[in-house]
Amino acid sequence: MSAMPPGNSPQIVLEALGMTKRYGAQIALKDATFRVRRGAVNVLIGENGAGKSTLMRLLAGAEQASAGQIVMDGRVLHLRSPRDASAAGIEIVHQELSVLDNLNVAENIFAGRELLHAGVLVDQVNEEERSGRALTNIGMPMDVQAMQFPVDKLSLGCRQLVELARSLAHQAKVLILDEPTSALSSAESSVLFRVVEDLKSRGVAIVYISHRLLELLHLGDYFTVLRDGRVVGEGERGQVDRTWIVERMSGRSLGAPIATRTPLQWAEPVLEVANLSSHQAGRPAVNGISFSVGKGEVVGIYGLLGSGRTELMEALAGLRKPETGAIKVGSKHVTLDSVSTAIRAGITLAPEDRQKDSLIPDLSIRENISLASLTEFSRHGFLARRDEAASAKEIAAQVQISALDLELPVTTLSGGNQQKVVLARCLMRRPSILLLDEPTRGVDVRAKADIYAVLRGLAENGLGILFTSSEMEETRLLADRVLVMARGSISAEFAAVELTDEAMFAAASPVVEATA
Amino acid sequence: MRKLGWADAIVLLLKLRAVLVLVALLILFSVLTPSFLTANNLSILAKHVAISALLAVGMTFVVLAGGIDLSVGSVAGLSGMVAGGLLTVGLYGHQSGAAVAVLIALLVSCTVGLLNGVMVTRLGVAPFIATLGTLYIARGAALLLSHGATFPNLAGSAGQNSGFIWIGQSFLFGIPAPVWMMALIALIAAIIARRTPFGRHVYAVGGNERAARLSGIRVERVRIITYIFSSVCAGLVGLVIASQLESAHPATGESFELNAIAAVVLGGTSLMGGRGSIGGSLIGAFVIGVLADGLVMMGVSEFWQIVIKGLVIVLAVTVDQLQLRLQTRLMPALLISRASLGKVKI
Numbered sequence: 001m002s003a004m005p006p007g008n009s010p011q012i013v014l015e016a017l018g019m020t021k022r023y024g025a026q027i028a029l030k031d032a033t034f035r036v037r038r039g040a041v042n043v044l045i046g047e048n049g050a051g052k053s054t055l056m057r058l059l060a061g062a063e064q065a066s067a068g069q070i071v072m073d074g075r076v077l078h079l080r081s082p083r084d085a086s087a088a089g090i091e092i093v094h095q096e097l098s099v100l101d102n103l104n105v106a107e108n109i110f111a112g113r114e115l116l117h118a119g120v121l122v123d124q125v126n127e128e129e130r131s132g133r134a135l136t137n138i139g140m141p142m143d144v145q146a147m148q149f150p151v152d153k154l155s156l157g158c159r160q161l162v163e164l165a166r167s168l169a170h171q172a173k174v175l176i177l178d179e180p181t182s183a184l185s186s187a188e189s190s191v192l193f194r195v196v197e198d199l200k201s202r203g204v205a206i207v208y209i210s211h212r213l214l215e216l217l218h219l220g221d222y223f224t225v226l227r228d229g230r231v232v233g234e235g236e237r238g239q240v241d242r243t244w245i246v247e248r249m250s251g252r253s254l255g256a257p258i259a260t261r262t263p264l265q266w267a268e269p270v271l272e273v274a275n276l277s278s279h280q281a282g283r284p285a286v287n288g289i290s291f292s293v294g295k296g297e298v299v300g301i302y303g304l305l306g307s308g309r310t311e312l313m314e315a316l317a318g319l320r321k322p323e324t325g326a327i328k329v330g331s332k333h334v335t336l337d338s339v340s341t342a343i344r345a346g347i348t349l350a351p352e353d354r355q356k357d358s359l360i361p362d363l364s365i366r367e368n369i370s371l372a373s374l375t376e377f378s379r380h381g382f383l384a385r386r387d388e389a390a391s392a393k394e395i396a397a398q399v400q401i402s403a404l405d406l407e408l409p410v411t412t413l414s415g416g417n418q419q420k421v422v423l424a425r426c427l428m429r430r431p432s433i434l435l436l437d438e439p440t441r442g443v444d445v446r447a448k449a450d451i452y453a454v455l456r457g458l459a460e461n462g463l464g465i466l467f468t469s470s471e472m473e474e475t476r477l478l479a480d481r482v483l484v485m486a487r488g489s490i491s492a493e494f495a496a497v498e499l500t501d502e503a504m505f506a507a508a509s510p511v512v513e514a515t516a
Numbered sequence: 517m518r519k520l521g522w523a524d525a526i527v528l529l530l531k532l533r534a535v536l537v538l539v540a541l542l543i544l545f546s547v548l549t550p551s552f553l554t555a556n557n558l559s560i561l562a563k564h565v566a567i568s569a570l571l572a573v574g575m576t577f578v579v580l581a582g583g584i585d586l587s588v589g590s591v592a593g594l595s596g597m598v599a600g601g602l603l604t605v606g607l608y609g610h611q612s613g614a615a616v617a618v619l620i621a622l623l624v625s626c627t628v629g630l631l632n633g634v635m636v637t638r639l640g641v642a643p644f645i646a647t648l649g650t651l652y653i654a655r656g657a658a659l660l661l662s663h664g665a666t667f668p669n670l671a672g673s674a675g676q677n678s679g680f681i682w683i684g685q686s687f688l689f690g691i692p693a694p695v696w697m698m699a700l701i702a703l704i705a706a707i708i709a710r711r712t713p714f715g716r717h718v719y720a721v722g723g724n725e726r727a728a729r730l731s732g733i734r735v736e737r738v739r740i741i742t743y744i745f746s747s748v749c750a751g752l753v754g755l756v757i758a759s760q761l762e763s764a765h766p767a768t769g770e771s772f773e774l775n776a777i778a779a780v781v782l783g784g785t786s787l788m789g790g791r792g793s794i795g796g797s798l799i800g801a802f803v804i805g806v807l808a809d810g811l812v813m814m815g816v817s818e819f820w821q822i823v824i825k826g827l828v829i830v831l832a833v834t835v836d837q838l839q840l841r842l843q844t845r846l847m848p849a850l851l852i853s854r855a856s857l858g859k860v861k862i
């Protein structure tokens with residue numbers, strides 16, 4: 001944890017000092033200090049849930065810190081809303097595109113800050129002119145016709161650039177780019193990189209967040225690494241290389257890999273997938289994949305965003321109908337056309353986003369755990385609540401949920417314990433194969449270790465586990481075998497013993513990046 | 517064992533506020549108007565409340581599952597007209613018996629509910645719009661049945677098709693039948709909501725539809741059933757009113773849907789779905805009923821009554837929001853006081 005020597009480097013324009021952010025019992029950011037320099041690309045790195053996005057939301061005024069101070073040009077800022085941040089010259093381009101799909105380019109660029117005629121009517125001509133200039137400035141001149149379409153008619157990359165133009169049209173001093181390339185093609189990405197270099201030369205301070213290490217090393221001037229809500233490393237271009245980043249990102253070891261286990265029982269497959277393909281918007285998202293998971297085996301799927309890992313999980317969970325392919329659970333062929341058929345076949349999924357896809361906030365911990373198993377407790381149409389409570393208690397203990405009382409709302413739990421609730425719900429159905437999409441997203445280190453231990457224990461008892469993760473360390477620690485996905489196919493397969501971060505990363509990276 | 521903490525006390529008071537308001541209103545009106553607490557007035561009051569409570573109970577499931585049902589008033593009107601038509605004009609020149617009339621009227625109501633449910637789930641029409649549509653359709657159908665006229669004389673002739681008026685006018689142990697009906701249906705509904713898998717599914721669907729679907733819950737089916745239940749409750753209301761008046765008017769039930777929604781909201785059910793209770797809606801209906809009745813007894817002008825009703829609804833929802841915020845703020849204190857009570861182990 002080295003502090004940057006101040007002074008000898010370009011001027012610091014923005015300082016976030018001692019930022020702490022709590023969500024209920026959960027601490028997303030802990031005393032983090034982040035400095036942003038003028039005319040430079042300030043890279044912020046960390047795994048999912050490390051606190052990057054939280055820190056950015058604080059800087060952008062979308063949320064307020066529980067403690068800490070934001071200082072810009074020597075002045076303390078009180079950012080109570082995105083409007084305040086914008087007025088101070090801080091603009092953010094969100095990871096999830098926040099363009100207004102139903103409005104056209106100019107309307108988007110001036111949304112909330114419309115140019116007016118005599119203070120009443122929107123000055124469309126002026127807005128369009130200035131939008132045109134902003135777009136030309138970032139190397140994306142657009143003809144007048146195209147500017148009239150609602151932006152959802154534009155490609156994802158174009159929309160990203162429109163958002164960028166929106167920020168620039170307001171003379172940003174600090175421009176935050178949150179995972180700007182995650183949805184872009186490589187051609188679109190290189191346009192973006194050019195724009196970033198150009199802005200840098202014009203003195204804009206750029207905060208750049210990405211998971212793509214090569215991209216970061218290529219663009220970044222200053223690096224700050226976050227882990228579990230704390231700053232764990234700072235460095236400059238030249239001092240920083242891939243090893244430096246990976247070491248700090250993944251941090252201390254969470255326990256020995258389970259590769260030492262005897263692979264004897266895995267011989268018997270619990271899940272066999274043959275030639276599975278699934279299309280997304282006409283494009284193959286999963287492209288003829290075949291693999292199997294053995295009894296008691298933990299198989300990890302590593303892949304970057306857009307590699308098809310999520311779509312694969314969705315197909316196996318009965319959420320999307322595959323175009324081709326055969327799926328066997330145990331010795332039985334199954335057709336997975338809905339979630340309930342998948343669950344009945346013995347496949348349960350713990351989705352990636354527990355707030356959106358798993359938890360019912362108004363229900364108690366017990367009710368959340370038993371949600372998928374209610375028919376099991378149904379006696380003549382009534383819920384046998386004592387059985388339900390006993391069963392929930394047992395499973396809660398098994399996955400080590402630390403709660404004062406299972407009758408409390410599920411929202412009183414920390415992220416780690418909420419994830420254990422999701423796990424408990426899946427396990428209550430006694431699946432033969434458990435699917436986990438990012439099993440520890442937004443979970444602190446201790447809960448992570450707990451979850452790993454629980455999953456290992458389950459595998460020892462014969463449960464087949466298939467998980468996806470964008471964290472290399474997690475994949476390495478948890479899996480007996482790793483399948484790497486890129487562009488909808490399996491690009492490499494490793495046994496846990498032969499696995500290195502470097503090899504995994506290389507196999508996951510799209511071709512363009514690997515040669516960069 | 518220690519005493520309840522202050523945080524528990526505050527939250528308990530807030531939770532019981534609807535009951536407290538109801539008790540306060542009852543005391544207030546009893547003191548201000550001597551004739552309020554007479555058997556005769558209470559009987560009238562109970563009959564009024566029974567009608568809005570029945571609608572509110574049905575509406576509660578729909579709202580809990582994240583929907584809304586604007587068609588209930590019209591369905592009540594249609595149901596009464598169907599029964600009235602069958603009893604007086606009849607099918608193919610044969611007047612129906614009371615039981616058949618009731619059954620068919622409820623079947624028609626059920627169909628409207630099914631239509632609402634199918635539109636909302638399978639066709640993806642927003643609940644507000646779908647049920648707004650059936651509000652007009654059902655009302656129009658009610659008017660078409662008699663070309664706008666009233667079906668009078670539903671008492672029927674003895675030995676042939678009498679008995680219909682029993683629904684609204686008979687008494688059991690001195691309590692009007694509609695009140696029994698309300699109590700029974702509210703009890704069944706409360707048990708369904710709290711004690712059956714279906715009830716839990718309704719809360720889950722309203723709380724987080726995606727999560728419910730991913731848990732294998734058949735979201736569409738749950739939604740459709742809530743709309744059917746709501747419509748059947750509305751159908752019953754239509755029958756009760758027609759039976760009480762011994763005649764069926766096509767305009768019966770106009771704007772009842774708003775009363776029902778008001779009762780549901782007063783009872784603490786969130787219009788976003790996932791949070792609320794049958795008991796709450798019942799109390800909500802009582803508050804509205806008592807308020808209306810008491811204000812009439814006090815001789816408050818009709819126009820002021822409307823204003824006061826609106827104020828009460830707005831106030832109730834504001835307090836609801838306050839409670840939610842306070843509860844989140846008090847959660848740490850609550851946890852500690854629960855732990856000290858020995859209810860939970862740390």
